Amino acid sequence: xxxxxxxxxxxxxxxxxxxxxxxxxxxxxxxxxxxxxxxxxxxxxxxxxxxxxxxxxxxxxxxxxxxxxxxxxxxxxxxxxxxxxxxxxxxxxxxxxxxxxxxxxxxxxxxxxxxxxxxxxxxxxxxxxxxxxxxxxxxxxxxxxxxxxxxxxxxxxxxxxxxxxxxxxxxxxxxxxxxxxxxxxxxxxxxxxxxxxxxxxxxxxxxxxxxxxxxxxxxxxxxxxxxxxxxxxxxxxxxxxxxxxxxxxxxxxxxxxxxxxxxxxxxxxxxxxxxxxx
Amino acid sequence: xxxxxxxxxxxxxxxxxxxxxxxxxxxxxxxxxxxxxxxxxxxxxxxxxxxxxxxxxxxxxxxxxxxxxxxxxxxxxxxxxxxxxxxxxxxxxxxxxxxxxxxxxxxxxxxxxxxxxxxxxxxxxxxxxxxxxxxxxxxxxxxxxxxxxxxxxxxxxxxxxxxxxxxxxxxxxxxxxxxxxxxxxxxxxxxxxxxxxxxxxxxxxxxxxxxxxxxxxxxxxxxxxxxxxxxxxxxxxxxxxxxxxxxxxxxxxxxxxxxxxxxxxxxxxxxxx
Amino acid sequence: xxxxxxxxxxxxxxxxxxxxxxxxxxxxxxxxxxxxxxxxxxxxxxxxxxxxxxxxxxxxxxxxxxxxxxxxxxxxxxxxxxxxxxxxxxxxxxxxxxxxxxxxxxxxxxxxxxxxxxxxxxxxxxxxxxxxxxxxxxxxxxxxxxxxxxxxxxxxxxxxxxxxxxxxxxxxxxxxxxxxxxxxxxxxxxxxxxxxxxxxxxxxxxxxxxxxxxxxxxxxxxxxxxxxxxxxxxxxxxxxxxxxxxxxxxxxxxxxxxxxxxxxxxxxxxxxxxxxxxxxxxxxxxxxxxxxxxxxxxx
Numbered sequence: 001x002x003x004x005x006x007x008x009x010x011x012x013x014x015x016x017x018x019x020x021x022x023x024x025x026x027x028x029x030x031x032x033x034x035x036x037x038x039x040x041x042x043x044x045x046x047x048x049x050x051x052x053x054x055x056x057x058x059x060x061x062x063x064x065x066x067x068x069x070x071x072x073x074x075x076x077x078x079x080x081x082x083x084x085x086x087x088x089x090x091x092x093x094x095x096x097x098x099x100x101x102x103x104x105x106x107x108x109x110x111x112x113x114x115x116x117x118x119x120x121x122x123x124x125x126x127x128x129x130x131x132x133x134x135x136x137x138x139x140x141x142x143x144x145x146x147x148x149x150x151x152x153x154x155x156x157x158x159x160x161x162x163x164x165x166x167x168x169x170x171x172x173x174x175x176x177x178x179x180x181x182x183x184x185x186x187x188x189x190x191x192x193x194x195x196x197x198x199x200x201x202x203x204x205x206x207x208x209x210x211x212x213x214x215x216x217x218x219x220x221x222x223x224x225x226x227x228x229x230x231x232x233x234x235x236x237x238x239x240x241x242x243x244x245x246x247x248x249x250x251x252x253x254x255x256x257x258x259x260x261x262x263x264x265x266x267x268x269x270x271x272x273x274x275x276x277x278x
Numbered sequence: 279x280x281x282x283x284x285x286x287x288x289x290x291x292x293x294x295x296x297x298x299x300x301x302x303x304x305x306x307x308x309x310x311x312x313x314x315x316x317x318x319x320x321x322x323x324x325x326x327x328x329x330x331x332x333x334x335x336x337x338x339x340x341x342x343x344x345x346x347x348x349x350x351x352x353x354x355x356x357x358x359x360x361x362x363x364x365x366x367x368x369x370x371x372x373x374x375x376x377x378x379x380x381x382x383x384x385x386x387x388x389x390x391x392x393x394x395x396x397x398x399x400x401x402x403x404x405x406x407x408x409x410x411x412x413x414x415x416x417x418x419x420x421x422x423x424x425x426x427x428x429x430x431x432x433x434x435x436x437x438x439x440x441x442x443x444x445x446x447x448x449x450x451x452x453x454x455x456x457x458x459x460x461x462x463x464x465x466x467x468x469x470x471x472x473x474x475x476x477x478x479x480x481x482x483x484x485x486x487x488x489x490x491x492x493x494x495x496x497x498x499x500x501x502x503x504x505x506x507x508x509x510x511x512x513x514x515x516x517x518x519x520x521x522x523x524x525x526x527x528x529x530x531x532x533x534x535x536x537x538x539x540x541x542x543x544x545x546x547x548x549x550x551x
Numbered sequence: 552x553x554x555x556x557x558x559x560x561x562x563x564x565x566x567x568x569x570x571x572x573x574x575x576x577x578x579x580x581x582x583x584x585x586x587x588x589x590x591x592x593x594x595x596x597x598x599x600x601x602x603x604x605x606x607x608x609x610x611x612x613x614x615x616x617x618x619x620x621x622x623x624x625x626x627x628x629x630x631x632x633x634x635x636x637x638x639x640x641x642x643x644x645x646x647x648x649x650x651x652x653x654x655x656x657x658x659x660x661x662x663x664x665x666x667x668x669x670x671x672x673x674x675x676x677x678x679x680x681x682x683x684x685x686x687x688x689x690x691x692x693x694x695x696x697x698x699x700x701x702x703x704x705x706x707x708x709x710x711x712x713x714x715x716x717x718x719x720x721x722x723x724x725x726x727x728x729x730x731x732x733x734x735x736x737x738x739x740x741x742x743x744x745x746x747x748x749x750x751x752x753x754x755x756x757x758x759x760x761x762x763x764x765x766x767x768x769x770x771x772x773x774x775x776x777x778x779x780x781x782x783x784x785x786x787x788x789x790x791x792x793x794x795x796x797x798x799x800x801x802x803x804x805x806x807x808x809x810x811x812x813x814x815x816x817x818x819x820x821x822x823x824x825x826x827x828x829x830x831x832x833x834x835x836x837x838x839x840x841x842x843x844x845x846x847x848x849x850x
Contacts, residue, residue, distance in 0.1 A: 012568055141372050173372045176414045187607050188657035191649035193673030213659035225367040228331050232360045233381040240386040244379035316741045317712050445739050447768035448810050474741040515742035518771055518813045529842040543820030550844040
């Protein structure tokens with residue numbers, strides 16, 4: 001039944017964000033990341049967060065889904081924040097208290113460290129939300145198309161963009177098939193009493209072999225079959241190959257593009273002419 | 279004109295499996311031929327030799343008069359499409375339309391032309407409504423129809439189905455047979471259907487039986503059908519309806535060998551009160 | 552061992568946009584000793600159902616279930632109550648053998664012997680002696696019609712398609728399960744191979760395997776072999792009756808997108824011509840009953 005879930009995180013609803021050109025979304029993500037690292041004050045981050053919240057509402061992806069995605073990086077966030085909090089050196093004073101609030105051996109909690117850590121957490125959260133928004137609203141297939149199209153200029157330096165795109169496309173096609181196959185083989189071995197879901201760690205590791213071997217055999221067989229089928233359909237070295245699919249840039253994409261550009265410009269301006277300088 | 283011609287073809291895998299020796303065999307343009315044989319009888323080797331996926335040791339293969347060699351490989355592969363057995367290992371893309379475009383993209387057609395070919399191929403296979411569907415969500419029969427569309431988009435003059443129905447359920451098998459029959463009749467595409475289902479062979483104009491790399495029987499399906507005992511020795515079973523006809527005759531009810539249940543019912547009804 | 556399922560519901564990806572109700576308040580009983588057929592088109596819930604039978608699919612904990620509208624789910628296989636978390640699923644799996652579609656994809660070991668022995672060693676209470684292992688593996692391999700001496704040391708990957716299927720089945724029957732569940736056991740084989748697999752199942756059923764449950768798309772196979780058939784549709788069991796009754800519903804089945812056996816087609820066509828034939832839809836019985844209608848002189 002795994003094959004029935006399009007793997008990845010794609011959340012299938014119709015929305016403005018879903019219909020955007022994947023290239024625009026990828027570029028927007030990159031711009032957004034640059035923007036939040038340019039941001040030097042809370043107001044700038046607030047603007048960026050507000051924009052993202054707007055995108056999130058428009059995308060119709062339910063909030064719990066997005067929060068779920070954050071859970072995955074919770075450890076990373078807590079860890080980096082703690083490290084920064086405990087070891088960040090700095091003597092700026094933000095409120096009426098000594099710059100160094102606490103010191104014990106190498107641990108040193110400073111006002112600047114606290115502010116920096118909060119900043120870092122907000123940045124990481126925004127980054128994660130923005131990238132999961134991309135994967136929630138874009139199918140893996142159109143994501144691949146977007147990446148291929150964006151990489152197209154690399155053809156000039158003889159980079160095999162086409163072959164790379166084909167590899168990605170085939171991978172996307174076969175991941176669900178192999179996932180399904182893995183599930184089937186696992187079930188078959190469990191039915192034969194394998195300790196995949198019972199027994200201690202050593203036993204479980206040993207139980208992986210009867211799943212991996214057939215999976216490998218099957219993957220190799222499929223690769224063989226696919227190779228033949230591709231050859232029979234006139235695939236050779238990819239020279240003179242044309243491309244049917246073309247991505248379309250519409251008014252929506254222009255709007256999203258302008259928003260991204262505006263955000264970046266705003267962040268640059270605010271970096272050098274801060275409103276509430278920290 | 280001969281669509282496909284094998285002249286004194288020899289081939290061996292070199293691992294002790296059967297070998298093909300001095301095989302002569304041809305298919306006329308517009309024909310619908312079935313190749314029958316049990317698993318491992320060499321019938322799939324025939325398909326792979328035909329479009330150069332395997333290289334023969336001796337002899338010559340011609341496709342629409344063009345000899346099969348390194349230079350003509352691409353021309354022949356354009357004219358001769360193959361649909362393989364496994365519905366899950368033929369597609370390179372996740373979406374039907376993108377996969378059908380693969381062949382035409384390979385031969386460098388323009389976007390407009392590719393679009394037209396996709397329209398044609400999906401219409402001919404009755405897959406228009408699945409144009410934007412994920413392949414992984416289709417049934418086995420639909421996946422194989424998409425694979426046929428992928429081959430059709432190259433506008434082949436001949437098509438080989440290499441046990442393309444073996445992994446399908448009865449419904450999927452019927453879908454494929456219907457599509458292929460239509461392509462043969464309406465588009466004039468020559469078809470070579472490799473199968474182990476006698477029921478499917480019955481629809482063809484001519485049937486060829488293979489055993490251990492040799493052609494052992496040839497003729498119209500009903501001619502082959504009549505030689506029950508021989509078929510059994512080649513590891514093939516009679517279609518169920520054939521078994522019934524035979525048993526009824528043995529019991530003294532004189533019905534001829536027919537392939538259609540309605541027709542058999544008519545024959546029986548005229549014999550009993 | 553009797554199989555009883557009542558009010559069984561299963562939803563894949565519950566709470567997501569991909570949610571699919573695979574089983575919908577399903578009830579079905581399979582008696583010990585039956586050669587039971589399960590039919591229904593793809594997605595009708597039959598594969599999900601059979602996976603419940605040996606605990607590959609499990610019910611959510613009873614607390615969770617009870618929260619939803621007074622749960623009445625019953626799932627009992629012999630003495631095992633599968634609605635309970637504490638059930639010994641290992642012991643269950645030993646008694647309910649499962650042969651998946653294309654079971655040859657489960658082969659993994661270096662030799663056929665090792666592969667067949669895998670299940671036996673996994674389920675054994677204590678490590679079996681070499682003699683014991685040899686005895687049971689030989690019995691399992693020979694039961695499937697393979698030649699023990701010639702395949703025992705062969706790599707399972709070097710066998711032919713039909714032999715692989717047999718070796719895989721040997722790997723399941725090596726523990727002599729009381730119930731054997733098979734999903735499309737003959738799929739992909741040539742007609743002779745198909746017939747041999749069905750003959751094998753009958754032999755096992757006659758010898759020691761008490762209950763056989765076969766999922767199949769091939770109605771002729773079902774009509775020839777099964778004592779009773781369940782028709783699955785949209786996660787429910789529509790009918791559960793012997794082929795003799797079931798295939799009289801030709802039109803209903805065809806409306807569901809299901810096939811009917813050749814014999815049923817012939818009976819329907821003959822009935823239209825005023826020659827009703829009352830048979831159990833096996834070829835044997837059809838021919839017998841038809842011949843019984845034969846007039847004095849042959850035509």
